[in-house]
Amino acid sequence: MINFQQVSKFYDTATALRDINLSIEKGEMAFITGPSGAGKSTLMKLIYAAELPDSGRITIAEWETDKLDGATIPQLRRNIGIVFQDFRLLLNKNVYDNVALALRVRRIPEKEVKALVLDALKMVNLRHKTDSFPSTLSGGEQQRVVIARAIVGEPIIVLADEPTGNLDPDTAAGIMRIFKEINVRGTTILIATHNRELFRDTGKRVMRLDNGNMVNEERG
Amino acid sequence: MTYSIKLALQSLWHEKWINFLSMLTIAMGLLVVTLVVSSIYNVNLFARKLPEKFFIVAYLKEGLTEKETQHIMSSIKDRGSIARAKYISKADALKELKASLKDADYVLEGLDENPLPASIEIRMKKEAVGPEAVKSFADSLRKIEGIDDVQYGEKFLLSLHSMKTGMETIGLILTVVMISGIVFICYSTVKILFYRRKDEIETLKLLGATRGFIRTPFVIEGGVIGAVGGIISVIIAAAFYFSVFYKLSATVPVIRAVVFPTELFLSLPAVGLFLGITGSLIAMGRIRF
Ligand SMILES: Nc1ncnc2c1ncn2[C@@H]1O[C@H](COP(=O)(O)OP(=O)(O)OP(=O)(O)O)[C@@H](O)[C@H]1O
Ligand SMILES: [Mg+2]
Numbered sequence: 001m002i003n004f005q006q007v008s009k010f011y012d013t014a015t016a017l018r019d020i021n022l023s024i025e026k027g028e029m030a031f032i033t034g035p036s037g038a039g040k041s042t043l044m045k046l047i048y049a050a051e052l053p054d055s056g057r058i059t060i061a062e063w064e065t066d067k068l069d070g071a072t073i074p075q076l077r078r079n080i081g082i083v084f085q086d087f088r089l090l091l092n093k094n095v096y097d098n099v100a101l102a103l104r105v106r107r108i109p110e111k112e113v114k115a116l117v118l119d120a121l122k123m124v125n126l127r128h129k130t131d132s133f134p135s136t137l138s139g140g141e142q143q144r145v146v147i148a149r150a151i152v153g154e155p156i157i158v159l160a161d162e163p164t165g166n167l168d169p170d171t172a173a174g175i176m177r178i179f180k181e182i183n184v185r186g187t188t189i190l191i192a193t194h195n196r197e198l199f200r201d202t203g204k205r206v207m208r209l210d211n212g213n214m215v216n217e218e219r220g
Numbered sequence: 221m222t223y224s225i226k227l228a229l230q231s232l233w234h235e236k237w238i239n240f241l242s243m244l245t246i247a248m249g250l251l252v253v254t255l256v257v258s259s260i261y262n263v264n265l266f267a268r269k270l271p272e273k274f275f276i277v278a279y280l281k282e283g284l285t286e287k288e289t290q291h292i293m294s295s296i297k298d299r300g301s302i303a304r305a306k307y308i309s310k311a312d313a314l315k316e317l318k319a320s321l322k323d324a325d326y327v328l329e330g331l332d333e334n335p336l337p338a339s340i341e342i343r344m345k346k347e348a349v350g351p352e353a354v355k356s357f358a359d360s361l362r363k364i365e366g367i368d369d370v371q372y373g374e375k376f377l378l379s380l381h382s383m384k385t386g387m388e389t390i391g392l393i394l395t396v397v398m399i400s401g402i403v404f405i406c407y408s409t410v411k412i413l414f415y416r417r418k419d420e421i422e423t424l425k426l427l428g429a430t431r432g433f434i435r436t437p438f439v440i441e442g443g444v445i446g447a448v449g450g451i452i453s454v455i456i457a458a459a460f461y462f463s464v465f466y467k468l469s470a471t472v473p474v475i476r477a478v479v480f481p482t483e484l485f486l487s488l489p490a491v492g493l494f495l496g497i498t499g500s501l502i503a504m505g506r507i508r509f
Contacts, residue, residue: 048426049509050426068509070431070507070508070509071430073425073509074425074428074429074430074509075428076428077425077426077427077428078427078428079428080428082426082427084426088422088423088426090420090423092420101423101424101427102427102428104223104433105424105427105428105429105430105433106428107433110222110223149427
């Protein structure tokens with residue numbers, strides 16, 4: 001489902017990723033860990049084509065990311081639900097509209113949007129914040145809105161970049177339960193985190209990045 | 221689509237002052253264009269009616285024989301650009317003058333001899349009426365033996381013609397300037413709105429929005445701004461027409477001859493819509509992912 005072959009990404013001043021080989025199967029749940037600046041977010045951006053690799057090849061489902069254009073990039077992204085490390089919530093829209101956006105960009109009829117959005121908000125325990133604006137929410141609540149937006153469209157891949165960074169251990173465990181649930185239903189999930197608690201005892205693959213290099217792979 | 225419309229309306233409302241200002245400016249621009257176009261329209265209309273009324277009078281010398289007169293008539297009629305030539309004898313001329321004086325014809329009573337010359341009234345073919353053609357025709361008439369003098373509204377014809385071409389030139393320039401101005405206003409309005417929502421657009425792209433999805437609300441917004449500008453200009457023009465023009469035309473007869481091209485007025489909202497959409501499309505340019 002997600003395939004990297006000898007992928008490198010350089011920024012002007014830094015090497016973000018070097019010769020990464022990576023293969024994540026359909027329906028798999030996997031983790032990427034490593035210290036700050038290791039290249040975790042960059043790896044995610046390469047998957048949803050916000051960045052293109054400087055060398056190597058990336059295949060996501062049926063798409064090769066460097067062959068994408070204005071017409072196919074939206075198609076790829078509609079199949080990926082993203083929990084952005086920096087949230088990317090629209091501050092002038094309430095919780096409902098923020099989550100609904102993921103469906104509206106797919107031109108899903110408003111009738112269906114409502115039920116799906118309320119379901120997703122229920123899953124992250126934010127049903128009571130439907131009409132609130134992001135600025136009035138706590139960090140953890142904002143993070144859960146982002147998670148609801150990522151899963152509401154039932155994408156085939158969910159990328160979660162530090163999805164529990166602002167959550168207390170109990171809430172974090174609740175979010176992990178949601179990810180496991182949608183993973184059981186067949187969604188491929190890739191989680192970037194430096195929180196070991198998230199992958200401890202999961203038995204899932206954990207890939208460790210350091211300074212842009214893939215240093216080892218273990219089971220959680 | 222409904223969502224795009226909702227977004228556009230929200231944004232229109234949210235930025236109502238900048239939008240309203242743009243609409244007013246566009247309305248003014250469209251009004252100027254309308255004014256220019258209807259002036260040109262009227263001058264053209266007038267210029268087109270003119271050839272039917274336009275005639276040349278050739279005054280004949282005194283004491284020509286009937287044969288000589290007939291010779292002159294036939295040599296005039298032979299020319300291709302003539303529609304009609306009518307001989308007016310000295311007696312006819314006097315009769316006409318008397319008729320036009322009506323009750324005041326006593327002023328002619330003391331005359332024992334008819335002082336009016338005989339003349340030929342010539343109407344040219346419509347397509348032949350133009351300052352140069354008429355002038356050369358008049359000159360050729362003057363050369364005919366037996367013709368004393370030739371008169372026509374030379375100055376008038378010339379000034380009408382130069383007014384027509386002058387107005388067309390100025391009108392064309394003004395129209396182009398105004399239309400570019402309107403497109404530019406829509407362009408910059410949408411550009412500002414687009415930049416203000418840059419982050420939002422970036423997020424939309426990452427969520428999988430297509431170019432169309434991103435563009436549609438802005439195109440609608442630009443179109444609405446242009447169209448409402450057009451509607452405002454129609455309202456202002458109608459208000460002007462009924463309050464000033466309509467009343468004036470009752471007292472000042474010249475104004476009655478002025479024609480307002482109604483179709484032009486009613487098309488203003490559509491023109492505004494088109495210009496607004498054009499401006500916003502240019503403002504967004506190519507959206508890159
Ligand atoms: N847009 C950019 N321009 C230049 N350098 C960048 C850019 N984005 C990331 N980098 C650099 O690339 C390296 C990897 O960054 P990345 O964001 O992938 O790290 P990360 O593993 O996600 O870190 P964190 O755990 O803090 O989120 C860093 O050295 C960073 O400074
Ligand atoms: Mg990161």
